[in-house]
Amino acid sequence: MKQREKKPTFAESQLSASELRQIDAYWRACNYLSAGMLYLIANPLLRKPLHVDHIKKRLLGHWGSDPGQSFVLVHLNRLIKKNDLNVLYISGPGHGAPAVLANSYLEGVYSEVYPDRSQDEEGLQKFFRLFSFPGGIGSHATPETPGSIHEGGELGYSLSHAFGAAFDNPDLLVVPVVGDGESETGPLATSWHSNKFLNPIRDGAVLPVLHLNGYKIANPTILARIDPEELESLMLGYGYTPHVVAGDDPQVMHQLMAATLDRCLDEIRSIQGEARRSGKAQRARWPMIILRSPKGWTGPKEVDGHKVEGFWRAHQVPITDVISNPAHLKLLESWLRSYRPEELFDEKGRLIPELRELAPTGTRRISANPHANGGLVREPLRMPDFRNYAVEVAKPATITAQNTFILGQFLRDVMRRNMNNFRVFGPDETASNRLQAIYEASKKTWLEEYKPEDQDGGELAPDGRVMEMLSEHTLEGWLEGYVLTGRHGLFNTYEAFAHIIDSMFNQHSKWLEKSVREVTWRAPISSLNILLSSTVWRQDHNGFTHQDPGFIDVVTNKSNVVTRIYLPPDANCLLSVADHCLRSTNYVNVIVADKQDHPQFLSMDDAIRHCAKGAGMWDWACNDQDGEPDLVMASCGDVATVEALAATAMLREKFADIKIRFVNVVDLFMMQPPSEHPHGLSDRDFDSLFTIDRPVIFNFHGYPWLVHKLAYLRHNHENLHVRGYKEKGNVNTPLQLAIWNQADRFTLAIDAIDRIPRLQVRGAHVKDWLKDQIRDNLNFAFENGMDRPAISDWKWPF
Structure with missing residues (x-):
């Protein structure tokens, strides 16, 4: 200097x-x-x-x-x-x-x-x-x-x-x-x-x-x-x-x-x-x-x-x-x-x-x-075909992958094609969130002292395009300034600590909402894309402070004109959602996707169709094809989906005559009526999907009351029973954390038995067995510090 x-x-x-x-x-x-x-x-x-x-x-x-x-x-x-x-x-x-x-x-x-x-x-x-x-x-x-x-x-x-x-x-x-x-x-x-x-x-x-x-x-x-x-x-x-x-x-x-x-x-x-x-x-x-x-x-x-x-x-x-x-x-x-x-x-x-x-x-x-009207100088991203990064899924829920690692490979090639107008921002968490493939295209910006040991995995370079600094405020501000002046980017952070930028998100959303609704001379700018990873259900090792899915609650308070929330259940859905978000303009897109190994559910073609709909039945997980269901089992979020599927499988194994419809939601705003959000399902489609009189067990990634807030105008709301995170956490195993919050497969199955009238008596023995499973699995976790292989390696049995 x-x-x-x-x-x-x-x-x-x-x-x-x-x-x-x-x-x-x-x-x-x-x-x-x-x-x-x-x-x-x-x-x-x-x-x-x-x-x-x-x-x-x-x-x-x-x-x-x-x-x-x-x-x-x-x-x-x-x-x-x-x-x-x-x-x-x-x-x-x-x-x-x-x-x-x-x-x-x-x-x-x-x-x-x-x-x-x-x-x-x-x-x-x-x-x-x-x-x-x-x-x-x-x-x-x-x-x-x-x-x-x-x-x-x-x-x-x-x-x-x-x-x-x-x-x-x-x-x-x-x-x-x-x-x-x-x-x-x-x-x-x-x-x-x-x-x-x-x-x-x-x-x-x-x-x-x-x-x-x-x-x-x-x-x-x-x-x-x-x-x-x-x-x-x-x-x-x-x-x-x-x-x-x-x-x-x-x-x-x-x-x-x-x-x-x-x-x-x-x-x-x-x-x-x-x-x-x-x-x-x-x-x-x-x-x-x-x-x-x-x-x-x-x-x-x-x-x-x-x-x-x-x-x-x-x-x-x-x-x-x-x-x-x-x-x-x-x-x-x-x-x-x-x-x-x-x-x-x-x-x-x-x-x-x-x-x-x-x-x-x-x-x-x-x-x-x-540059102060960034849409005037904005150039669309030159995008690779996200389908080329697909995970091959021959049978649902039988293989696992790290969803964000797959996303990182896609983002790597987005960056390679756009070395002058695309950047990734993260508070020292880009590799932690499994996006490290990006470093094959560009390193982290670093103009300070460079030590010999930095050559061994430091991933630093003066011309790097990955912006890392342990200040969520600064990173969010950089990204906002970057997209407001016509460029593109993505901010990735631990889900719990996204709250640090709650107010910045609020202010940017207000700016966008005013620009879209009233300031017609402002050209559309790239969307502000936020990836929430290292999510609540896999922060079992860091503990209670790292467990907070509430950022999406904040997002739902802002204008429906500019806010979008996606919870893709697997890697192929995540790729489809990310491609859509990076191409979009004038939104704040929030994507919630964990970084750990998770079961993969949909082929790429199925994932594209599912994400385009935003919510839909997974036919392979349903057995109500020839009539009306006794129960709708629904999920939103990667871990929530695994537990809901496992509960569905147990119910079908224990009660062969029970008809269950399985529904997954990717686009959270589908839960609202179209009068409240442009992505909302019509009442007719919502009723067709969730029925108008059958019990719905909804396993949700975040706080359960958020789903009730979004769906309170729906016809079948009184039969909607939502499970999710309820501020019960510590250093846990994944299943233990789910059990503490009553969002595990056993609790979901008990909920179903309690709400299907013809199982009130028939289901008593199975309920006792499920309660025993909860106790046994908690004891196993306390004694061994891990979940049983039957839990961590679970596969769809049908």
Whole structure:
């Protein structure tokens, strides 16, 4: 790594008097628009004295970070024009959306996307009116915001999104503004380490701007209060070269910011140029900027004797009670007029030509960058034929395979065909989840120290395409940034620890839902694909902490427009599901598949048909072909299916005249009616499959109440009896864990006997035998530390 270089000085890149005047005027225009959005419903250019009729009845929005973000945006415009740069901007403090919106409006992009918010006084008035207004413009950098890939409502992900966008985009410069409040979140604090995964040959650059305005909603920020040298040391420790831009005098700050950006760009070009000329990708000390400016910069200094600018009171609406308080109305007018809008806009209400020339043109405009509308640059994956990876199944449930190992072979060849736009992400679990075949195509990205022993199974390389870091937050953020900018990927993780990204999933789903339903100008992006492996039923060795199938419960709470959940029972079904998910757009696809050896049930042709239906009968496991069943035995999930089949086999062996229909569900949302989810089975098909009056024993991979939640509107719901995981676990054998949660073959068979009327008396002896089996198998597990071979090696007997 290079040694720390000296900070840029004021004189290194000084603006001319004309440039300084123009940049400051453009910045004033941005700030005026940002303030106008908060307050004005009429009189947008103050061509009349300000009156209460010009003020919104409800004042909503945030001012505090707007001037600082506008300051960055204005100077990025200068840098782009000077160097013909391709820049993607990310607003970490999403509350600062007025700055992003103002810049988009002044660039002309906003009016191109929304012609009714035109470049004139009438359009400006509508622009102001709609901000933070019902049916109008959101108060964050929402999907409706041109140029945005990051809403910034929930804090912590701006850096990981930025690096995800930069991967495999060698000509892109991503500039995330990180709020000093955001910097206190765990995900953000860890994501500073993303610089250690940025390859200067094949990737773009990320120039973080840490915006220190000193305050959150009502508290000071940590990084703004620690000693400046300590902060610089922190950034040095993260591996950056920090450059400080600090002050409150706009004239001085403009000069310093211009010089600093020029210096940072020189450093970036030097790093990339050296690596690309030599062909050697090494860890670099990338630049970053510490921007220290007052919160609510250029806003009112005081209101009613209380400090506002440079204090937490500037966070939201700095002057309240404007309609009812004449003094506040006067103060607001004085503040707005301090930007001198009459100098900035012509008689029609358009930005004057001299200032319009400061903005880049075409797709070089920040809010018109095509990477921010990733579907525009997305190329479909070149897919191998997943059928070529099939497991040969001559007879159901007589051979075993590691389902995710087979998937890994398929993903290996997906990667080989798409070495510039497909990556796999995992928190040190890719090999653990049996996806290690991917390393035959590409290794794990690693630009740090490489030791001799790493050659023996380390699977590390500077140009690796498998992204591993023990931070689910960072990995999920990378993947989101990657797909939002038009690429493809898959995130694999232990099922129990997917909860770490619950909220990130929530936010991405909200973004997708809004994009799909309302923002028609956003082109479809690749789906966010999540593989949950090392699942609850095979975490018998790690114990209770690793047993939690509840991530899919979280997924079912989100919009049915964008969520999909698949639980393939075997390898061939997993291949079919994975192929479908990797080809899809605008979804969050969650695939649940364990990594251990499991019985294989369906040939590839049968698996394709079964997955296409999403749920269906397995004829080879049924014996009700000539009439109606006495019982429906259903399953969803790989281990759940084995136990349900074993229960079915025992019942058929003990009661030859009992008719059992076996149903397997791959697509969990099939359980809902189509009124609740587009994948839901019609009532007619559901009733045909599950009957309207027969008992249904449903063995489920996850928490049993989830199935009841999804199926509560179904006609036969009162006869639906669901088994699943019920928070009973420890270091167990697989069968012991199933027994503790009453999801084992013996308990399922007892459930069936209890619910088939003609077995109430006939079944008594078999029930006793089944209870003995439970006790005997538990005792065997306690004594031997393993299950009986008859259990672990079970095969379908018919």
